[in-house]
Amino acid sequence: MTTDTPSDAFYDILRGVAALTGNRVVADLARLIGQGMPPELWIAFNHKQIASKRWLVDALAETLPRPEGPVWVLGAWYGVLGALLLDDPRLDLGRVVSLDRDPACAEIAERLNRRHVAEERFGAVTADMMQLDFTREPERPGLVINTSCEHLADVPGWVASLPPGLPVLLQSNDYYREPDHKSCVASLEAFKEQAGLSEVNFSGALPSRNYTRFMLIGRR
Secondary structure (H helix, E strand, C coil): CCCCCHHHHHHHHHHHHHHHHCCHHHHHHHHHHHHCCCCCHHHHCCHHHHHHHHHHHHHHHHHCCCCCCCEEEECCCCCHHHHHHHCCCCCCCCCEEEEECCCCHHHHHHHHCHHHHHCCCEEEEECCHHHCCCCCCCCCCCEEEECCHHHCCCHHHHHHCCCCCCEEEEEEECCCCCCCCCCCCCCHHHHHHHHCCCEEEEEEEEECCCCEEEEEEEEC
């Protein structure tokens, strides 16, 4: 008979999966759960979230594997995307800056990415993407990632606020039923028109059961 809590069981299972696969992100997740799991962490690691992030990493590796400057991930939540980006050997990223306006996210993101924090390759910042200065030095971004364009009230206006020529990776979706989604698009072509990028190097769609996610990689 065991008295393990569900978190204990998840911790042991993930440690086993990490040992079986050699996946360092799974090992980092196991350690985080062992320290005390934030209530919504399971959402950040659910199969849809991970599938869309895996798709993103694969596309970036083919399109822009070596950005010339730090990668800023906006609306980054618990820093899961940063962990996947920094752990992929196909990418040559000097530093990832994980930004979210929720002040509870930064600590969790840095705990998840503890290895990369120690190497000064990862940092988490509490900030609103609508108020960022993308021209600031010395950490002017070499790539800006925004995977939640559907949450913005004015996508064209936000894109126009970025420096001309800045590399960007943008995602949106057609999930109109979500009340917090303000700028969903009906198709990939509609997303291209909405974003109005000067250059598009990658465009694609990832269907799922309830919605389709769209992605663009290019320049403002």
